[in-house]
Amino acid sequence: MSLALRLENLSKTFAVGKRLFGAPKGHVHAVHPVSLEVAQGETLGIVGESGCGKSTLARMLVGLLEPSGGHIEIEGQPLDNADPAVFGKRIQYVFQDPISSLNPRKTIRQIMEAPLKRLHGMGRAEREKRISEIFAQVNLREEFLERYPHEFSGGQAQRIGIARALAAEARILILDEPVSALDVSVQAQVLNLLADLKARLGLTYLFISHDLAVVEAVSDRVAVLYFGSVVEVGRAEEVFAAPRHPYTKLLAESAPVVGRALSAPEGRETELPDPLDPPKGCAFRARCPNAGARCAEEVPRLEGESGQVACFHPLR
Amino acid sequence: MSTLALLARNRLALAGLIVMGLVVVLALLTPVLPLPDPDVTNTGNRFVKPFSEGALLGTDHLGRDQLSRLMWGTRLSLAVGFAAAAIAAVLGAAVGIVAGYYGGRVDNLIMRGVDMLMAFPYILLALAIVAALGPGLLNALIAVAAVNIPFFARNIRGITVGIANKEFVDAARLAGMNDARIILGEVLPNVIPVIVIAMSTTVGWMILETAGLSFLGLGSQPPQADLGSMLGEARAALITSPHTSIVPGAMILVIVMAINLLGDGVRDALDPRLRSGALTRPMAATLVRREGPVPEPVGDDVLSLRDLQTQFHVKQRVYRAVGGVSLGVKPGECLGIIGESGSGKSVTALSVMGLVASPPGVITGGAVHYKGEDLVGAPYGRLRDLRGREVAYIFQDPLATLHPLYKVGDQLVEAIRVHHAISNKEARAKALSLLRDVRIPNPESRLDSFPHELSGGMRQRVGIAMALANDPEVIIADEPTTALDVTVQAQILSLLDTLRREKGLAIVFITHDFGVVAQLCDRVAVMYAGRIVEEGPTRALLEAPAHPYTSRLIACVPELGGGKRALHAIPGLPPAVDDLPPGCAFAPRCDKAQPACREGEIALETHGARKLRCLFPETELEGRA
Numbered sequence: 001m002s003l004a005l006r007l008e009n010l011s012k013t014f015a016v017g018k019r020l021f022g023a024p025k026g027h028v029h030a031v032h033p034v035s036l037e038v039a040q041g042e043t044l045g046i047v048g049e050s051g052c053g054k055s056t057l058a059r060m061l062v063g064l065l066e067p068s069g070g071h072i073e074i075e076g077q078p079l080d081n082a083d084p085a086v087f088g089k090r091i092q093y094v095f096q097d098p099i100s101s102l103n104p105r106k107t108i109r110q111i112m113e114a115p116l117k118r119l120h121g122m123g124r125a126e127r128e129k130r131i132s133e134i135f136a137q138v139n140l141r142e143e144f145l146e147r148y149p150h151e152f153s154g155g156q157a158q159r160i161g162i163a164r165a166l167a168a169e170a171r172i173l174i175l176d177e178p179v180s181a182l183d184v185s186v187q188a189q190v191l192n193l194l195a196d197l198k199a200r201l202g203l204t205y206l207f208i209s210h211d212l213a214v215v216e217a218v219s220d221r222v223a224v225l226y227f228g229s230v231v232e233v234g235r236a237e238e239v240f241a242a243p244r245h246p247y248t249k250l251l252a253e254s255a256p257v258v259g260r261a262l263s264a265p266e267g268r269e270t271e272l273p274d275p276l277d278p279p280k281g282c283a284f285r286a287r288c289p290n291a292g293a294r295c296a297e298e299v300p301r302l303e304g305e306s307g308q309v310a311c312f313h314p315l316r
Numbered sequence: 317m318s319t320l321a322l323l324a325r326n327r328l329a330l331a332g333l334i335v336m337g338l339v340v341v342l343a344l345l346t347p348v349l350p351l352p353d354p355d356v357t358n359t360g361n362r363f364v365k366p367f368s369e370g371a372l373l374g375t376d377h378l379g380r381d382q383l384s385r386l387m388w389g390t391r392l393s394l395a396v397g398f399a400a401a402a403i404a405a406v407l408g409a410a411v412g413i414v415a416g417y418y419g420g421r422v423d424n425l426i427m428r429g430v431d432m433l434m435a436f437p438y439i440l441l442a443l444a445i446v447a448a449l450g451p452g453l454l455n456a457l458i459a460v461a462a463v464n465i466p467f468f469a470r471n472i473r474g475i476t477v478g479i480a481n482k483e484f485v486d487a488a489r490l491a492g493m494n495d496a497r498i499i500l501g502e503v504l505p506n507v508i509p510v511i512v513i514a515m516s517t518t519v520g521w522m523i524l525e526t527a528g529l530s531f532l533g534l535g536s537q538p539p540q541a542d543l544g545s546m547l548g549e550a551r552a553a554l555i556t557s558p559h560t561s562i563v564p565g566a567m568i569l570v571i572v573m574a575i576n577l578l579g580d581g582v583r584d585a586l587d588p589r590l591r592s593g594a595l596t597r598p599m600a601a602t603l604v605r606r607e608g609p610v611p612e613p614v615g616d617d618v619l620s621l622r623d624l625q626t627q628f629h630v631k632q633r634v635y636r637a638v639g640g641v642s643l644g645v646k647p648g649e650c651l652g653i654i655g656e657s658g659s660g661k662s663v664t665a666l667s668v669m670g671l672v673a674s675p676p677g678v679i680t681g682g683a684v685h686y687k688g689e690d691l692v693g694a695p696y697g698r699l700r701d702l703r704g705r706e707v708a709y710i711f712q713d714p715l716a717t718l719h720p721l722y723k724v725g726d727q728l729v730e731a732i733r734v735h736h737a738i739s740n741k742e743a744r745a746k747a748l749s750l751l752r753d754v755r756i757p758n759p760e761s762r763l764d765s766f767p768h769e770l771s772g773g774m775r776q777r778v779g780i781a782m783a784l785a786n787d788p789e790v791i792i793a794d795e796p797t798t799a800l801d802v803t804v805q806a807q808i809l810s811l812l813d814t815l816r817r818e819k820g821l822a823i824v825f826i827t828h829d830f831g832v833v834a835q836l837c838d839r840v841a842v843m844y845a846g847r848i849v850e851e852g853p854t855r856a857l858l859e860a861p862a863h864p865y866t867s868r869l870i871a872c873v874p875e876l877g878g879g880k881r882a883l884h885a886i887p888g889l890p891p892a893v894d895d896l897p898p899g900c901a902f903a904p905r906c907d908k909a910q911p912a913c914r915e916g917e918i919a920l921e922t923h924g925a926r927k928l929r930c931l932f933p934e935t936e937l938e939g940r941a
Contacts, residue, residue, distance in 0.1 A: 049801035050772070064486050084489035093490055101483035105505040118492030153889055164487065183656040184828060188872040188885035195882065210801065217874035217881055237879035254806035255876050256831030258858055262813055263806070 003076070004040045004172050004204040005061070005091070009033035010070035012056050016276065028275045030056040032229040033070060035302070038172075040075075043198070043205040045219030045236060047212055047251070051275070053228040054208050058176045061206065063087035074172065088119050092165035096177035098157035102149035108160055109145040115168040130167065137200070138163045138193060155186035159193065166197070172204045180209060191218055212255045216240055224248045227273060227283040229299075234307030244309040244316055246288045282312070290315075322585040329581020335574040343391040351384040355539040363557040376546075376560050377553055380539075386563055389541040394571070396457050396535075396542070397523035403461040404522070405515045408468020413507060415469070416476025417499055427473065430466045438463045442525065446534045453542065456535035460525045468514055475510045479503050509586045516579035520572040527568055543568050600700075601670035602626070604679045604693040613685040617644030618822050619668070619707065619790045624682035624692075626660075626667045629675070635894045637663040639846035640682065642920075643824075647789065650816060650823040652837030652854065654830065656869075658890055660846035661826045665792045669703050670694075686790070705735045708783035712795040714775035718767040724778050725763030731785040750781040754811060773804035780811065784819075791816075792824045797832065809836055830873055834858055842866045845901035846893050852926030862926070862933040865902045900930070908932045 011033045017025030031053040038044045048054045059065040061072060063084040072079050074090045095101035102111055109131070116127045135142055138159045149157060158178060165173055175194065179187040195218065198205060209215045215222055219236040224245065232245040243249040253263075273279050273286065282300055285291040290313040302310040324330050358379035366374040366382070373382035415426040433441070445459035479485065480503065488502045523543075529535040530544025538545070543564045550560035611622035626638040638660045645651040655661040666672045668684050668691065684691040686706060691699065711717045719727060728747035729740060736743075744763070751759035754777040767775055776796060783791050793812065797805040813836055816823050825837055833840050834854060841851040842863065850863040861867040871884040888905040891897060900918050903909040912931055920929040923937035 049803065059486075062490055064489065084486075085492040085494070088490045088492050093486070095483045095487065097483060101487050103484040103488070103502055103506070106502075114488060114493060115491035118497075155889065161487075164491070168491065183890075184872045185656060185869060185886040186889070188883040189887070191883055192885050212802065213874040213876040213878075216876060216879065217883060219880060241877050241879075250803055252876065254802040256802075256805070256809070256829060256835050257876055258830055258834040258870075260835065262810055262835035 002040050003037055004042070004074070005036075005038040005206070006071075006073040007034055007036045007061075008071045008073070009035055010057070010060060010072060011068050012053075012060055012065060013068040026276050029228055029278065030275075031060070032227075034230055035070075036223060036230065036233070038204055038206060041198075041202055041204055042221065043207055043219045045215035045222040046206065046208045046225060047210065047215045047222060048225030049210060049251075051227075052225040054225050055176060057225075058093070058174050058206070058208055061087075061174055062091055062093045064093075085118070088115065088168050088170065090170050091172040091174065092168045092170040093174045093176065094158075094161050094165050094178045097181050098154055098161050099149060099152075101161055102157060104149055107146055107148060111149075111160070112145070112164060112167055115164060119168050134163045134166050137166065137197060153186075154182050155189060158182060158190050162190075162193070162197070166201075171202065172206070174206045174208070176208045177210070178207075179214065180211065187214070194218070212240055212251060224251070227275075227278075229283065229310065230302055230308075231284065231311070232307070232309045233302070234309075238307060242316060244304075244307065244314040245284075245311050246290055246313075246315065247284050249315060250287070282310075320585075323581050326581040326584060328577045329584075332574040332577030332579075332581065335570060336578055339390065339571055339574065340394065342387065343394050346387045346391050349387070351387060352381045354380060354384040354388045354541050356380065357539075363553065363560070366559050366563075373563050374557075374559050377549065377557075382560065382563050385541040385546060386543075386567060389543045389546050389564060390567055390571070392453070392536065392540070392542040393523055393527060393544070393568075396453060396460075396526045397519055400457050400460040400464065400522045400526065401515050401519045403457075404464035404518070405468050405511055407461070408465040409472045409507065409511050411465065412469040412472030412474075413476045413499055413503060416473040417480045417495070417503060419477070419480070423473070426469070430469045433463075434466045434470075438525070439528065442529060443532075443534070446529060451534045451537060453530070453536040453540070456526055456529040459529065460522050463525070464518060464522060467518065468511070471514050472507055472510060475507055476503060479506050513583045513586055516582040517576070518579075520575040520579065523575070524568070524572055598673040598675070601674075601696045602667065602672040602677050602679050603674035604670075606679065606681050606693065608681055610690065610692075611683045613683075613688045613690075615644060616646065617685075618647050618687060619824070620644035620685045621664070621668070622683045622685065624664065624667055624684060625680045626663050626672055627678050627680050629678055633894045635892075636846050636896065637677075637893055638667060639893075639896075641843075641846075641848055642682075643841055643848070643851075645790065645822045645824055647822050648816060648820040649839070650813075650825055650837045652833040652840035653824065653826045653843060654828060654833055654840055655843035656828060656890055658845075658893065659843040660893070661843050662794050664843070665709075665794050665824060665826055667692075668792060669707055669709070670696075670699050671703075671709075701735075704731060704783075704788065705786040706788055707790045707792065708786070708788040710776075710779050710783045710791060710793040710796045712798050714772070714779040714799075715767060717779055718775060720767055722766075723763065724765050724767060724770070728763075728778070728782055728785060731782050735786045746785070747781075750784055751778070753784065753815070754778070754781045756781075771804075772800055773807065776800060776804075776808055777811070780808070780815075784815065787819070788821070790822045790824065792826070794826045795828070796825075798827070798829075805832075812836065830858065830870055831875075842869070845891050845896060847901070847929065848920060848927070849902065849929045850927065851920075856926065860935045862928045862935050862937055863902075863930045864906050864908050864932075864934055867934050868906075 012031040014028045014030055015024035016028055046054050060067045079087060112131050113127055116122045116130055132142060140159050140163060179190050182190060197203060207215060207218055216236050221233060222236050222239045223230050224232045226247045232239060232248045239248060240252040243252055273283055281296040281298055285295040292313060294312050300310045300312050302308045361375055361379040362377055364371050364375040368374060371381055373386060375382055411426060415423040442459040442463050445462055446455050449455040485498060485502055488498050526535060527544030530542050531548040533548060536542040536545045546564035547561060554561050621641055621643045624638055624641045628635040628637055641664050653661045663672055667679055679692055725747050728750060729743040732743045732746055747763060748759055751762055756762050756774060756777050797808050800808060809832065815821060827833060837854050840854045840857055841848045844865050850866050861870055868886045872886060874883055886905055891901050897904060899914040899916060903913040910932060918929050918931060920927050926937055928937060
């Protein structure tokens with residue numbers, strides 16, 4: 001099995017309180033060094049709560065943000081400079097808000113033609129043919145091509161967003177919360193379309209979401225992010241069913257499930273650590289029931305064979 | 317509606333357009349009109365009064381024909397004004413777009429330069445520019461344009477910053493477009509309306525400013541006529557021959573008035589916020605226009621909705637957002653309303669206290685009984701008295717419901733003192749205990765926090781504290797946890813559950829999440845296209861949904877713990893509520909639909925504890941009433 005995507009110690013630091021001259025006031029480590037591998041044809045789910053760095057990670061992977069450190073390798077070739085045009089042919093992005101990711105003043109045809117023209121230098125007739133092909137794949141009617149984005153519902157607009165990503169002919173798609181702006185009945189349509197496209201075109205997905213159940217349903221493996229670090233990686237059916245990291249367990253128990261009594265798994269009211277003043281040691285230890293002396297001293301590393309966990313006292 | 321039609325609806329703008337059109341046509345026709353040469357002097361014939369033979373508007377101090385000079389002068393002034401506006405708009409917009417698009421240091425440098433330009437009084441700056449370049453109309457034009465560049469640059473930069481961070485710009489980058497293409501192809505088309513608006517409101521000033529420079533002798537040079545130099549030359553004879561001043565003065569007044577009226581009209585017609593009617597002030601309570609009989613209160617529910625109908629009247633269209641909803645909730649009970657966006661669940665909730673914005677919202681039928689009192693059509697004073705005190709709301713986005721400029725404590729104190737005549741100190745003590753009730757850590761210091769200093773979960777706790785401030789009987793919570801993370805959601809839900817049990821609150825909980833409903837609610841009503849399609853005790857309904865929509869909707873939602881799998885989707889889209897099909901609104905998407913489903917009204921029938929609006933249910937319910 002060959003690798004589609006390999007991240008090695010990819011990290012991102014933002015300067016806070018920038019001044020015109022002189023050093024900034026502080027730094028926020030949005031993504032701590034992350035190493036992940038995604039196999040060809042695999043779906044890797046990434047879950048985490050707001051502020052955990054999942055969108056920053058995604059934007060680095062497509063070149064919209066320059067990494068502060070580390071390497072990105074796509075299908076064996078390194079891509080470290082942040083030039084989206086270089087990334088565009090190899091890895092594409094589907095945005096969370098389908099409507100605002102389409103320019104309101106362009107027709108769908110103009111939007112669809114941009115990647116064909118700029119990335120592949122196709123002529124007019126060729127573009128026409130390719131657009132019909134893609135539209136057939138995502139179940140969109142060609143009469144939509146002359147319309148403007150505001151004329152579409154969220155589900156249709158998200159199909160157009162997926163069609164645009166397919167037009168670049170990248171074989172890896174980063175799906176950043178692709179269904180969280182959609183209603184549940186439409187959400188399933190889009191998820192099934194994505195699964196269908198993946199099977200037919202041999203795509204590799206990185207599926208980012210805050211919805212545990214959705215991630216579990218579409219992913220082969222799941223990575224759990226907390227405070228900019230991957231705390232657990234494992235097979236989708238195991239990560240939430242039998243979590244090893246206390247944070248994953250907390251997430252799984254917090255998700256409302258039909259037929260389970262209401263309980264606040266955390267007795268105390270807790271908040272995320274201050275990113276400007278990160279705690280020493282494990283970032284989760286203040287919320288963790290198993291935290292020991294070592295957790296306050298050292299940052300646990302992601303370790304393990306089949307499933308990896310970054311914890312000194314894993315649950316299993 | 318087209319921009320032109322919108323413009324024409326504004327009478328004053330239309331008048332401005334007509335006057336301006338006339339002036340422009342006359343100015344364009346000037347060379348072909350049979351007018352005497354404007355620059356030929358005839359000192360023997362000076363200061364002829366208007367309406368004399370051969371000189372309709374009289375002559376000036378050198379005996380030149382006023383009418384001819386006015387026409388040529390207007391032509392020149394307009395040309396200079398428009399040219400200056402165009403130059404300022406193009407350069408200013410270019411500077412603004414570059415600064416806004418690149419941001420960071422580029423932005424900082426450019427905008428500080430623009431600030432420096434703006435620090436000079438504009439006339440001084442223009443004088444300095446003309447002094448450096450020498451007098452002359454072209455230099456005056458350059459000066460006026462230069463002075464106005466900062467105005468455009470600032471305006472356009474602000475808009476560009478917003479657009480450059482939009483997702484479609486990122487998408488264009490990923491489609492291989494470079495910065496120049498993105499600026500021209502993606503950003504510029506979205507900025508052009510703002511440029512046009514800014515231009516339409518500034519052309520007037522520019523004409524005035526050019527006239528000012530000419531008046532001072534720095535613009536057009538003799539014998540060339542423009543409106544400002546005509547005024548300047550007439551100044552010496554202001555008392556003896558006022559007509560020489562009045563003629564160009566009146567023309568300036570007419571032109572600037574017409575342009576400003578037209579400019580305001582253009583701005584109103586183009587500005588999307590004004591266009592959507594967002595700036596029309598909503599009424600204090602929803603408009604009520606009930607036809608037909610008003611239902612009587614029944615049962616012992618603390619809050620009961622009977623056949624409530626709320627519509628939105630937008631132009632010719634009628635959106636039946638709530639098409640006859642009956643619901644009730646008892647003290648200490650939690651009723652869930654579940655539905656997708658557009659199903660009318662939020663409008664139902666807002667209708668209770670007359671909070672639907674009018675226009676366009678109208679309550680057209682039914683009743684809302686609070687302890688037997690009909691709230692629909694209750695006087696505004698009564699509604700205001702009940703809002704927050706008896707029935708309180710918790711909304712989805714606490715950042716949007718809390719005022720950003722007031723401290724959390726002050727907002728709580730205000731909420732308490734609206735309904736209770738107690739001192740500030742007592743109210744503050746109460747606010748503190750409320751924050752404790754909702755389990756905010758360090759409540760003393762949190763009282764003095766601003767909303768932006770709190771995390772989303774903490775803000776929603778403040779929202780709940782505010783809803784509890786006056787010990788209401790009913791709390792209507794509209795998706796209160798949708799914007800929150802799951803771990804925070806679990807905390808908030810268990811807080812609401814505890815509060816309702818401790819205080820005997822009735823909660824109406826609106827959500828789209830079955831998991832949340834299952835954990836919190838005693839009963840649940842499922843809404844589709846503005847109506848309830850199924851209602852019943854939560855557990856029974858979720859275990860054996862009877863309406864095909866309910867069962868399909870439950871199947872759509874992946875449940876945690878199932879591993880990777882295909883999901884069951886519902887084909888099609890929910891119907892638009894301004895064009896509902898006859899019969900069952902779900903029939904077009906339902907695989908069990910029969911011809912009977914598409915004809916006539918299908919009633920919500922009671923089966924014991926459950927209610928159902930379906931002819932061919934998934935499971936037969938017993939105890940048909």
